[in-house]
Amino acid sequence: MAEFQAGMNEDNVYGRTAKLTGVSESTIRRIVDEGFKNGGKFSTPGKHRKGRPTKHIDDFDICSIRQKVQFFYTVQKEVPTLRKLLAVVKEDLNFDGSYELLRKILISIGFKFKKCQSNRLALIEKPAIASKREYYLRHILENRRLPEELQKNIIYLDESYIHESYKVTKCWQSTNIAGVQQNVSKGKRWIIVHAGSEKGFVPNALLIFTGKNKQEDYHSEMNAQNFIKWVTEKLLPNISEPSIIVMDNAPYHSITTNKAPTSASRVDEIKLWLLENNIPFDETLRKPSLLMLVKKHKPEPIYYIEELLFEHGHTVVRLPPYHCDLNPIELVWAIVKRRIAQKNVCGQNVAKLAEEAFQAVPQEWKNCVEHVIKIQTYRNSNV
Incomplete structure (x- = not known):
């Protein structure tokens, strides 16, 4: 810089600087220009700082x-x-x-x-959450108020997971007896799908498979194809009477057969949907106006899984969002996992331990359902 101000030849300065530093003249010129533009202040690349680890809340x-x-x-x-x-x-x-x-x-x-x-x-x-809870409680309690011979069996289904290293955290041990050894890594993650009622688990409905991504939420391991296959092959063949099926609103439980276009849809797809639903529109309308028409005439969603279960004589009732306390299978999961942990001393086959644990807890179902009934009754008194 000082040499420029002294009147020296700029080209010579650029050339000598490039030769001494081993950097091209174009790079030298760019750096000098940046210095002139920013008043002698040069920007440096930002450091890559590792962010805080994401906390997974189940x-x-x-x-x-x-x-x-x-x-x-x-x-x-x-x-x-x-x-x-x-x-x-x-x-x-x-x-x-x-x-x-x-x-x-x-x-x-x-x-x-x-x-x-x-x-x-x-x-x-929010009123929408309270409204969904009121709807759920009304349908469940109306069924329970019927004479026993007219009541439908209520079947609760859900998905959960367990790691290969799932063990007790405390145990009796001494200097000679080490007790349970905790693994450094969690190991494989097993996804579990099952259903049951106060009578116990639905026979032969258990599905256990190995998850691939241990970092993501376990719901990401399931998809609509796997869920529908489980319902078709394991759940429906083993339900002997018309029942009420309780499930949450996980994405793979909520695939629709009449999905309306969204902002991600192409214009020709939106127009086709409007034609198929006999909704008149002006061909010259642009996408925002077409989407307004879709929003105005958007029908209530028809869920594929609900239609499938209805065809077999069953009724689906959806749990209100974030109300796992109204689902007794959540309590059953805790019992099953505790029994697996008590048996998983040497890193045994978790899938086998899970199957054994599920066979041993039918009598627990009735207690779990009775506990949830008390919560439902209390909730209904103060919806």
């Missing part, structure tokens, strides 16, 4: 957080704040997340922080 934890919010209102008779709630879930649920993570979880399960009628800010559940 459905049971989410359900427990929802119950804690309810506990503040119904038992402690006080308005929950994020700081109060964070302290409680850390102590009672061993929640190790941050204030911000808890806020995001509450928003994702249908809560929002808004002014109530007294103009005081409070955590309020």
Whole structure:
């Protein structure tokens, strides 16, 4: 720079600098230009900093957080704040997340922080979630109020997972007897699909397979094709009477047969859908206007799995979002996993241990269902 200002030949300076540094003249010119433009300040490439690891919160934890919010209102008779709630879930649920993570979880399960009628800010559940809970409870309790001979059997289905290294965390041991040895890595992950009622598990409906991605949520290991195959080959052949089938709203449970176009659809696809549904439109309309027509005439979704089960005499009732406490199979999963952990001493075949555990818990189903009935009755009294 000083040589430029002294009136020296710029070309000579560029050439000598390039020769001494081993960098091309064009690069030298670009660097000098950048210096002139930025007042002598040069930008440096940003460092690649490793972000915080993602915390995976399962459905049971989410359900427990929802119950804690309810506990503040119904038992402690006080308005929950994020700081109060964070302290409680850390102590009672061993929640190790941050204030911000808890806020995001509450928003994702249908809560929002808004002014109530007294103009005081409070955590309020979204009406859509409460409405779906009311719909679910009404259908389940109406069936239970019928004479016993007219009641339909209620079958609950769900998916879960267990790692190959799933073992007890504490055991009796000494300097001579090491006890259970924990693995460094979690090993394989097994995806489990099953269904049951107060009578026990549906016979021969168990599906266990090895997951491929240990980092993703276990729901990503399932897809509609596998789920429909399980329903067709393992569930339906083993249900002997018309039943009520309870399931959640996982994407693979919710494939529709009348899917409407979205903003990702091509214009010709949108027009074809409008024609097939006898909806008049102007051929000169652009995509935004066509999508407005779709939104206006969009039908109620028809779910493939519900149609399939209906054809075989069964009725589907959907669990309200984030209400695993209304599904007794969640309690059964805990019992099964505990029994697997007690048997998994030497890293044995987890799939075999799971099959043995499922065969040993039919008598537990009735207790789990009775526990959920109490929750359903309580929820219905204060929907």
